[in-house]
Amino acid sequence: MTHDAQLDATFAALANPTRRAILARLATGPATVNDLAKPFEMSLPAISQHIRVLQKAGLIERTQTAQFRPCTLNAQPLQQIADWTEQYRHIWSARFDALDTALSNMKDHDND
Amino acid sequence: MTHDAQLDATFAALANPTRRAILARLATGPATVNDLAKPFEMSLPAISQHIRVLQKAGLIERTQTAQFRPCTLNAQPLQQIADWTEQYRHIWSARFDALDTALSNMKDHDND
Numbered sequence: 001m002t003h004d005a006q007l008d009a010t011f012a013a014l015a016n017p018t019r020r021a022i023l024a025r026l027a028t029g030p031a032t033v034n035d036l037a038k039p040f041e042m043s044l045p046a047i048s049q050h051i052r053v054l055q056k057a058g059l060i061e062r063t064q065t066a067q068f069r070p071c072t073l074n075a076q077p078l079q080q081i082a083d084w085t086e087q088y089r090h091i092w093s094a095r096f097d098a099l100d101t102a103l104s105n106m107k108d109h110d111n112d
Numbered sequence: 113m114t115h116d117a118q119l120d121a122t123f124a125a126l127a128n129p130t131r132r133a134i135l136a137r138l139a140t141g142p143a144t145v146n147d148l149a150k151p152f153e154m155s156l157p158a159i160s161q162h163i164r165v166l167q168k169a170g171l172i173e174r175t176q177t178a179q180f181r182p183c184t185l186n187a188q189p190l191q192q193i194a195d196w197t198e199q200y201r202h203i204w205s206a207r208f209d210a211l212d213t214a215l216s217n218m219k220d221h222d223n224d
Contacts, residue, residue: 012123
């Protein structure tokens with residue numbers, strides 16, 4: 001997968017609250033599909049479909065051998081989007097700095 | 113928009129290389145739709161459609177009054193996804209630490 005295709009797949013996989021909740025659960029350790037389905041009012045096929053999307057994006061890995069084929073989180077694609085997002089940090093930081101300055105000016109004005 | 117709905121919209125908007133390129137261009141300053149269309153071999157309606165998706169996610173703001181209604185980047189939704197991603201940093205960091213230890217052990221072994 002190219003870097004762009006990987007970002008497409010990761011961002012698309014994350015654009016769903018159930019899939020984000022599945023990742024949050026897997027951040028605490030591996031889980032079977034049945035474990036993952038429990039907290040959601042959703043059919044097993046619906047959960048399996050979400051897991052497949054996460055797996056295609058490389059966010060979930062599944063062992064082929066173990067009987068219940070537990071799912072494991074692979075955080076590497078998340079690191080890629082963290083790196084991608086980082087290039088915009090100076091923009092939102094600048095906005096905070098401007099707000100800080102404005103608030104500080106208002107305070108100075110109050111003390112006049 | 114709820115926090116979850118905002119994350120859905122931001123992640124979905126970012127799952128496309130043209131839309132990410134538009135944001136990269138806007139990070140250098142405001143631009144009109146015509147300016148944004150130039151580097152892409154794409155019709156103006158196709159570019160406008162991408163801009164609408166970015167606008168709905170709050171990633172682009174457009175002035176209503178100016179004649180050419182330039183687009184401006186709003187980095188706040190990007191900060192939200194940076195914050196969201198941050199909760200997984202300890203996982204990919206742990207992986208790097210493990211790799212570091214493994215490499216260091218290999219080096220020690222070479223020196224035996």
